Amino acid sequence: MEDSKEKIILNVGGVRYETYSSTLRTFPGTKLCSLTEPHAPSIYDYNPTTKEFFFDRSAEIFSYVLNYYRTKHLHCPMDTCRSVLEEELAFWEINETQLASCCWLKLNNKEVQPEEFHIWDENDQADDQCLIVQTERMDFSWRTRWQPKIWSIFEKPFSSFSAKCLAVVSLLFIIGIVIIFCEETKAQFEFFTANFTFVGHSEVAHNYHEPYYHQAAYLLHLELFCVLWFTFEFSVRFCVCPDKKKFFQNPLNMVDFLSLFPVYIELFVDGQIQKMPSLGLWLGFIRIVYLLKLLKISKLIETPLILRVLSYTLKSILREICILLMILAFETLFFGSLFFYGELLCSNPSYTGELHFTDIFVCFWWALITLTTVGYGDIIPLTSVGQVTAALAAVFGMLTIIIPIPIFLVKFKNYYAIAVFKQKLKRCKNY
Amino acid sequence: MEDSKEKIILNVGGVRYETYSSTLRTFPGTKLCSLTEPHAPSIYDYNPTTKEFFFDRSAEIFSYVLNYYRTKHLHCPMDTCRSVLEEELAFWEINETQLASCCWLKLNNKEVQPEEFHIWDENDQADDQCLIVQTERMDFSWRTRWQPKIWSIFEKPFSSFSAKCLAVVSLLFIIGIVIIFCEETKAQFEFFTANFTFVGHSEVAHNYHEPYYHQAAYLLHLELFCVLWFTFEFSVRFCVCPDKKKFFQNPLNMVDFLSLFPVYIELFVDGQIQKMPSLGLWLGFIRIVYLLKLLKISKLIETPLILRVLSYTLKSILREICILLMILAFETLFFGSLFFYGELLCSNPSYTGELHFTDIFVCFWWALITLTTVGYGDIIPLTSVGQVTAALAAVFGMLTIIIPIPIFLVKFKNYYAIAVFKQKLKRCKNY
Amino acid sequence: MEDSKEKIILNVGGVRYETYSSTLRTFPGTKLCSLTEPHAPSIYDYNPTTKEFFFDRSAEIFSYVLNYYRTKHLHCPMDTCRSVLEEELAFWEINETQLASCCWLKLNNKEVQPEEFHIWDENDQADDQCLIVQTERMDFSWRTRWQPKIWSIFEKPFSSFSAKCLAVVSLLFIIGIVIIFCEETKAQFEFFTANFTFVGHSEVAHNYHEPYYHQAAYLLHLELFCVLWFTFEFSVRFCVCPDKKKFFQNPLNMVDFLSLFPVYIELFVDGQIQKMPSLGLWLGFIRIVYLLKLLKISKLIETPLILRVLSYTLKSILREICILLMILAFETLFFGSLFFYGELLCSNPSYTGELHFTDIFVCFWWALITLTTVGYGDIIPLTSVGQVTAALAAVFGMLTIIIPIPIFLVKFKNYYAIAVFKQKLKRCKNY
Amino acid sequence: MEDSKEKIILNVGGVRYETYSSTLRTFPGTKLCSLTEPHAPSIYDYNPTTKEFFFDRSAEIFSYVLNYYRTKHLHCPMDTCRSVLEEELAFWEINETQLASCCWLKLNNKEVQPEEFHIWDENDQADDQCLIVQTERMDFSWRTRWQPKIWSIFEKPFSSFSAKCLAVVSLLFIIGIVIIFCEETKAQFEFFTANFTFVGHSEVAHNYHEPYYHQAAYLLHLELFCVLWFTFEFSVRFCVCPDKKKFFQNPLNMVDFLSLFPVYIELFVDGQIQKMPSLGLWLGFIRIVYLLKLLKISKLIETPLILRVLSYTLKSILREICILLMILAFETLFFGSLFFYGELLCSNPSYTGELHFTDIFVCFWWALITLTTVGYGDIIPLTSVGQVTAALAAVFGMLTIIIPIPIFLVKFKNYYAIAVFKQKLKRCKNY
């Protein structure tokens, strides 16, 4: 009894703590327990005058450590950083896993972010570093001197005045080719009307079996002019790019590359169109690649931080979106089938002539259009069972639209907090 | 006066607190009040030299306890865990209900989660434990040795190579039967056209009163082949499953069970179809159960944490969703009736021939399609009153779609925080 | 110099603070400043031995008060409750408005809720208290003894077995009258077809100028039976209700009251229908009030907390919703007018015969249906200008739908936190 | 060894801290390091009796500073305000950039708001201040005395009774002119039918080549009356406005100005309409400006705080909305082109006569209507490829609608917290 009431005074960083020896003996094998052993004063910094053991550690967390001995529950202050806590617990020889679960939550809520810090800014300046590395190889050829300059003129529209001019010229060419594309569709439509609508009247159709652009040759010339510019631009950028492999992995560069083909193919297969009239339409179809060049505008405008976070979030939840699309696909199949049999089984004989579909695939189409609440109204349920199916599909579609919102929000908020923080940190360090 | 000014020194875990005796007498019957009684030094750990009462407790919460005597308001630090607070208050003999309401809020905001901890991971490894229990019964028969292996091959696609192969084979069969289902609908549609559209011309129709698959017998053979595989798979899984009752409670197993029937029924009632042509369609209808087998794909892909939380959240707000569907149903009835009478009362006699409906149920259908903003356009208001009703229905529908979002979000965030925490805890404890 | 370096020791609740006299003189007129005056030791509790001024106050907030003298900025700890801070600042004679704005935010973020505590649970037990008050008037008449019992049987479906039975009976009657209402619409439709479609052929129409229910008299009898029950129920509830004024302010009771009329009116004006055929339809129209009785179901199911919070939130943002509806109305007017003139100005003469509208109100209708993304497709832009207007309307509608979401969410989260807290508090106090 | 074990006692604001000299020597060049130098006692406030260095600073942050010397990691308490921390670190001569990143996050999360404080309330009372400044110029002319009164009568509807009356009169005139506008469209439609549908039959059309309002002259008179009132109101407000430039920058005033023109132009070009019939329609078209006057209602109702925050948020994310509209435009172009070629390439010859479009712009229109899920159903895919395109467009449109929600929410919450805080601050300071 007398022994257990023996007091021990601990001076932790200047703050005096008193406790009973018996309390410290609660967890044998820890540093504090060893203070109760007889030879402790010779090992630790013991002041015989004040009878204090001195430890040059943080007093704040020590109060929680001492409470652990008193109550057998290890808690931690709310504002403790994980690294600080780990260091202190290691000093006092206490296992981190003893931490109560309520405090784990506190620590972890703050820890979500630092883990994801490295992912976020990885691809920020990868290209530049590649270029710098190359420069450091010290081969002072013509190439080494000019490559970075040309690269920055073509790739960084905000870096210099000439880069800005080039960006504007490039933009005008892109807009130009999109306008040309739209104009060409008119010729295509005429070509289609002439060749495909009167099939069977071969003598009439034959007259038109020629490339559509014979009616609008100037369009092909303009298109060729634009594509020549793109060919030049792409060649230069390909030559000066620091990392060929990375260059082709960039989808925007792939689009640039693919958009060179349509015109050259057209010139190449010129003679074949008379034999295969549908080839003309296919040549028009592959020109859709020109539209993808519009995505390059994203490089010409300074995207606000919030949108970069948005696109990063979208990338990170790609898998979840895919699974949700699978759910949508399943609902499409299920409601489509229900609709098909519902209409067949309940249709009044007198209605049958009006059935809007002849195929289950048309029912799938209907189901998707109802689930997405587009509701064209081309296919409409005629029976009560079909109407109930449609009603269910509409309600389920409505709920399915709502599902991805919280996933998106939770992730977005997380990433946005990190991004705002990083931006401030960068700004702080610059000044 | 002199008496009330008498000071008491309290040494709580090394921290010295001074206060007046009169302050401690504020709440009679508590431990601190009893310190002011004459015999207190003999009961408590009193140091006559320093005139201190020593208590081996946390100093942090004691400062709040002492303030309770000074100000009559009991507060607590923000980062206190509930269990810590309860223990300290019990030691100082203070009733927990005295806590100020602002601090209750602090405590409870953190307490939401631990309560729901147990719900979340209940069904994680229930099946396995059942199997382990069985193994521990020590009956080393053939069954006991092989059952867990077969079970894991059939149920855990990621456990071994053979399990993966089996999963792929199973998946192919599922996709196969879905394709067969779609193909069969074509034969069904032909059967329907032949039998149901010319009812009354019995001599023509009679020719077709035979099972539809006579036109596509190979489909039935393929289907039978798939179903035989499913029968085999289901039998094996049923035999080796550790808990038969639980096996049938799993909806996916029920679907597996039900999907065996359609073909066997078809073979069984073969002769009846000539007498009852609609039976052929019903046999097609019950095949929709094949589509539900697609849900088994969810077992073949590793669902990300966020989606498991999502499905758990959806389950937990099922009741709220039901009530919201009831609200939607009420709105449907209300706007449908308004539309019905609005159109009847205001319709111009010359319009009447064009009224899109002949029934109030058609109006209910219209109301639901408008509320969900699908808007097929098959039924359209012709009068101003009807148009106003439609406008109101559209706006109310829009608002009704928004209502479930916050419920969903609040719950989802809560569960997601717990789930992320649990995952980290598990990962921490593994390493 | 010597004077300013003079130290003052403050013992606040046992914690020693040291500072220079000059520091305390920073804010004249406060309690701490007066400590530096010569006669301070005689006023305050001064210990000449230790040269300490003793104050029996919280040490924690005092450290912030002292820092205020040192740095001229008054901050406060994050976890301080407002009431605690106010009390301490009042004691130290410091004006609360000196608090730095960053700390104001901390305090206020937590203070949002307690202010709204009282609104939330106001109408919880108002009715009962009224009854209790009446009971306490001590008039032991027949009325006083039975009133509370009958009241709880009719108003609290979960209070006793007989109350449950009555609730079920009442529910069946409500469902019954809704079914009768739907059935009556069929008779109404026939009555309408007969009377209104051949207007002009008076001799044919005349035959049908009789109340529609002559074709379905049994429906009127059933309806009358239901209404007699409702009359009985309403009379009893009205008689035993503790507060007549409150009883009529409750919209559900108003609906109950109004739903008694249609049948009695029908019987009263029986003879008039032959003279005014549209009266028959109006009598059908006012029966829509029966549907509103379905809202009483909400009293029969125990609404989960989250839904009660939802409805409270909806009530609290009613004003915001109204303003948003006004924005929608403005958009409707604006896009409708644009569409009207767009179509008129750009329409090709050859198209004009196909113009879908003859009125600007039809354009407003179109605009609203497009803004809410319902899109029936009955009115479609035929010119490019009209199509651009429609595209703008669709995009603006899409954005307008999104606008109320954050308002709703922010408010909902706030109220939900309070509601969860209150529920826990109640549960805590019960046990 | 002996040297490094030498202890230093620091008395920071009364709290004693002990540490080893060697610990303080960790970061040379800081104030604490200089304490270990021999001449330190003469520089700093050193008490030879207690061997303490006294610093009159906050003890709380000092414990973190001392831990920085012990562990080499600088952290800070969670509830520290940035300004406090900066001051303390400056005193102890420690560079703020040493702060650990986890604590940076803590500081910054709270710091988001004060930065944006100034933006928020800038334009609150700019107008008034301008007026006050003018008043202070001390020119006591008739103008100076009356200008503020008239201004507040015309601009601040809640300031006085006469202001309220004027607001009501003004509102009635606005509603009046909107009704007149709607009435005029009827005359416009007649004018259009007469003049534009029988083009070619010049003798018939000629009769109607007169201003439309000749059929409804009273409308023009009413309109003129309203416009005269608006002219008067605008003139007065323009005369008494304190800052002419700001007056015209306000879009509501611009609308007021523009809405004066239509009638005067009509009177002016009266004779020209017979020569150019489309002029009549254009005169109707520019009257849409009257509708914009409805926006002035927003000045007549007291907008709740939450809506002002909403509109501020919308303004602040204008750029993000623009970029999202560009994404929508890109999707429109892309899916429109896919649809065009999909339908052309796969269309069955027998279908061709039914192709819903003759132009790629019609396809773009279709794509936008599908993306916004309006889905009129005027243009419908007839081929499988077209249906798949439509399905993709519907799903992408659905996802695009969801994208802006989190941006909106995150910003809104931020601004709302600030706004609520500011309102409370203002209310506190008023009382």
Ligand SMILES: [K+]
């Ligand atoms: K729609």
Ligand SMILES: [K+]
């Ligand atoms: K639609």
